[in-house]
Amino acid sequence: MRRGDAVPLYHQIFLALRDEILSGTRAYGSTVPTEHQLSERFGVSRITARRALDELSDMGLVERRRRIGTRVIHRARPAAIDADIDQTVESLLAFGRDTAVRVLAFGAVPADPGVAEALGIDPQMEVLRAVRVRYKDGEPLGRIVSYTPLRFADVLTETALTTAPLLELLLRSGARIGSGSQTISALSADPELVEALALEPRAAVLRVERHVQDDAGTPLLLTIADYRADRYRISVDLSASGGRR
Incomplete structure (x- = not known):
């Protein structure tokens, strides 16, 4: 995390998770770390972690459900393979x-x-x-x-x-x-x-x-x-x- 950066911490977390989802590293249907797990991973408050998850949800990348958790609902496009x-x-x-x-x-x-x-x-x-x-x-x-x-x-x-x-x-x-x-x-x-x-x-x-x-x-x-x-x-x-x- 780049503390003191002009980019807010919650948005830095959002960008990291977004890239994992768009690249297919975090696949469709997989679960996203909880607020508590994100706060420990990035060393931020749960409020900051929650804002990052909210931003992912607003972008249509994840679905958040109470008592179930957050899961990826975006399907990454497969990489193209060049052929003759x-x-x-x-x-x-x-x-x-x-x-x-x-x-x-x-x-x-x-x-x-x-x-x-x-x-x-x-x-x-x-x-x-x-x-x-x-x-x-x-x-x-x-x-x-x-x-x-x-x-x-x-x-x-x-x-x-x-x-x-x-x-x-x-x-x-x-x-x-x-x-x-x-x-x-x-x-x-x-x-x-x-x-x-x-x-x-x-x-x-x-x-x-x-x-x-x-x-x-x-x-x-x-x-x-x-x-x-x-x-x-x-x-x-x-x-x-x-x-x-």
Whole structure:
């Protein structure tokens, strides 16, 4: 603690706890030290410790409940991992070629706000939506819902999607993949996924949401894929940046 500093002691404690929460060191749902514990840790009065906790609560980082204590309610964003887009595209193409596919639905639909934002268009503009199930060794592996701009309607047809991966069809049309991002999360299968993937009710699935842009930064594709947790895994090779070891 920097006593005599222009920053009040309670705010210094708040800043220390805030940084722990925002960095994920103090995770969502974890308990925060009590006023008594904070007063001992920082050598301040309980009134000062209480003001720090109040400031965390006012910021929406913690929830304070009598006789239960204070817990973290902020979910820290996971750190991004850089990957080579060319290697990622090659992996996706190989995955598509090594699995069989069944198209459940295909056609033009109005874009909801989330899809519109991902594709850089106005809500309710039409986009191409494809719903597919991929199979490995005759067993369902994942359901993939993809959205692409309507300008690819000539190359993206229901028949074409049964013969080649969607990314390969985009490349055939002249699109150039420039960048992308993906978010991986876990969830329980809803009734539609249970039926599509032959799962037990509320079985665990792995969701991969992927955004792809061309070399000019124009959105090309939004994919939301749900994979069976017992049949699918993701491996990432990591290395130190700048050659550090």
